[in-house]
Amino acid sequence: MDTKQEIxxxxxxxxxxxxxxxxxxxxxxxxxxxxxxxxxxxxxxxMLEEIGYKKTEDIKKADLVIFNTCCxxxxxxxxxxxxxxxxxxxxEENGTIIAIGGxxxxxxxxxxxxxxxxxxxxxxxxxxxxxKLPEDIYTVLTKKQKEEDIIDIEGKIYxxxxxxxxxxxxxxxxxxxxCNNFCSYCIVPYVRGRERSRAPKDIIEEVQELAxxxxxxxxxxxxxxxxxLRVEREKNxxxxxxxxxNSFATLLQEINxxxxxxxxxxxxxHPKDFTDDVIEAIAKCDKVCKLVxxxxxxxxxxxxxxxxxxxxxxxYLQLVEKMRKAIPNLTxxxxxxxxxPGETEEDFKDTLDVVKQVRYEQVFMFIYSRRIGTPGDxxxxxxxxxxxxxxxxxxxxxxxxIIAEKNQEYVGTKQKILAEGKSKNNEATLTxxxxxxxxxxxxxxxxxxxKMIEVEIIxxxxxxxxxxxx
Ligand code: 5AD
Ligand code: SF4
Numbered sequence: 001m002d003t004k005q006e007i008x009x010x011x012x013x014x015x016x017x018x019x020x021x022x023x024x025x026x027x028x029x030x031x032x033x034x035x036x037x038x039x040x041x042x043x044x045x046x047m048l049e050e051i052g053y054k055k056t057e058d059i060k061k062a063d064l065v066i067f068n069t070c071c072x073x074x075x076x077x078x079x080x081x082x083x084x085x086x087x088x089x090x091x092e093e094n095g096t097i098i099a100i101g102g103x104x105x106x107x108x109x110x111x112x113x114x115x116x117x118x119x120x121x122x123x124x125x126x127x128x129x130x131x132k133l134p135e136d137i138y139t140v141l142t143k144k145q146k147e148e149d150i151i152d153i154e155g156k157i158y159x160x161x162x163x164x165x166x167x168x169x170x171x172x173x174x175x176x177x178x179c180n181n182f183c184s185y186c187i188v189p190y191v192r193g194r195e196r197s198r199a200p201k202d203i204i205e206e207v208q209e210l211a212x213x214x215x216x217x218x219x220x221x222x223x224x225x226x227x228x229l230r231v232e233r234e235k236n237x238x239x240x241x242x243x244x245x246n247s248f249a250t251l252l253q254e255i256n257x258x259x260x261x262x263x264x265x266x267x268x269x270h271p272k273d274f275t276d277d278v279i280e281a282i283a284k285c286d287k288v289c290k291l292v293x294x295x296x297x298x299x300x301x302x303x304x305x306x307x308x309x310x311x312x313x314x315x316y317l318q319l320v321e322k323m324r325k326a327i328p329n330l331t332x333x334x335x336x337x338x339x340x341p342g343e344t345e346e347d348f349k350d351t352l353d354v355v356k357q358v359r360y361e362q363v364f365m366f367i368y369s370r371r372i373g374t375p376g377d378x379x380x381x382x383x384x385x386x387x388x389x390x391x392x393x394x395x396x397x398x399x400x401x402i403i404a405e406k407n408q409e410y411v412g413t414k415q416k417i418l419a420e421g422k423s424k425n426n427e428a429t430l431t432x433x434x435x436x437x438x439x440x441x442x443x444x445x446x447x448x449x450x451k452m453i454e455v456e457i458i459x460x461x462x463x464x465x466x467x468x469x470x
Pocket of ligand 1: 072073185186187295297335336337366367368369370371
């Protein structure tokens with residue numbers, strides 16, 4: 001069956017459920033993990049709201065509670081099991097339907113644990129069966145039986161799912177899914193399948209539609225966003241070019257042309273895929289933000305090799321230099337893991353050294369977490385927790401110190417920001433972000449919301465900058 005046919009069947013299930021559920025049904029959703037998961041949750045919400053479910057934040061009022069899980073690090077598991085413990089009583093009282101989906105469900109040891117310790121969960125669905133949520137809910141409702149819908153495949157692309165977006169200004173658009181890199185610490189390739197890219201036409205039409213509906217900022221998403229269509233090109237897998245789009249660079253250029261869109265961001269790229277054409281496209285496209293996320297993971301060439309990252313410390317730093325030369329006003333953010341097996345004090349110093357040299361705008365820091373099934377988990381020289389934590393604190397201190405200094409450098413500069421809305425803590429002010437993703441709070445009229453405006457930064461408040469309209 002082709003994917004269009006499969007989606008048509010799901011739409012029929014949506015109609016069938018509408019006929020059997022009572023009015024005013026409510027759902028609560030918990031999303032863990034990355035922006036791709038957030039985007040998947042928007043699709044889950046889209047399907048549920050099409051059925052007629054309304055969103056609630058209160059699990060006690062929900063008829064259906066859905067978890068969209070992540071398994072990149074262990075702490076997500078603890079959070080899920082904690083929440084499930086809480087839900088047991090709620091379910092006993094209200095008969096709530098409980099469904100769990102997402103990356104964690106692709107791990108057998110987790111689904112086994114849920115079935116054994118939390119037998120009251122009604123539905124388990126994986127990353128490759130998200131589009132079948134209507135059918136699965138229908139089965140739970142009509143057969144009054146537990147449902148498990150998890151498959152282990154390379155993965156397909158499903159177009160045309162309903163979507164309920166969180167914002168009406170900023171939208172995420174998934175352009176590719178899966179990963180072929182198998183970094184030795186990472187579970188993603190095992191739970192998300194192989195890299196596959198959406199057709200250029202589908203992406204461009206989605207962004208055009210978003211622009212028509214008033215969206216201003218687009219974030220292109222993928223586990224390896226800048227290797228968009230790479231596998232297809234390398235393996236001669238046929239795909240249809242559209243408006244000359246046949247790579248990540250050409251996609252950026254084409255989206256840059258779409259009227260109404262003011263900003264384009266993308267996450268998460270791999271350093272190896274910053275080919276010259278991609279660097280040139282970032283430099284050339286005025287709407288593409290000059291904040292580039294360049295995951296380092298570790299600074300030591302030895303650790304990078306063990307991590308299977310495919311670059312050395314020197315190559316990474318050379319790439320930074322090359323990008324700095326090619327892209328005026330470039331700012332950089334990164335991901336770093338501390339305490340990977342075998343990481344010595346010397347190796348860790350290399351990480352600190354890269355952080356000092358690059359001076360990132362933002363650093364996402366993680367303590368290495370053993371993931372069952374990955375090569376990293378089988379390595380013998382695991383680092384004791386205490387050392388991992390010490391290194392983490394040291395890195396945090398260094399990175400935050402640099403970020404604080406950089407924030408201070410903003411004071412007195414003029415920055416273009418997209419006014420996103422009223423600020424949470426003070427109704428009298430508005431909030432927006434710079435090209436480099438710094439939050440700026442400023443006094444302004446509500447009619448500025450949704451507009452790109454220029455502000456002068458007048459004060460640095462550490463967690464945000466204060467600006468005034470110029
Ligand atoms: N332990 C700690 N951090 C990890 N990441 C991925 N896998 C692990 C792991 N096993 C981090 C990487 C990646 C980010 C999304 O999560 O830094 O870039
Ligand atoms: Fe994980 Fe590496 Fe793939 Fe990123 S590139 S998803 S870190 S395996």
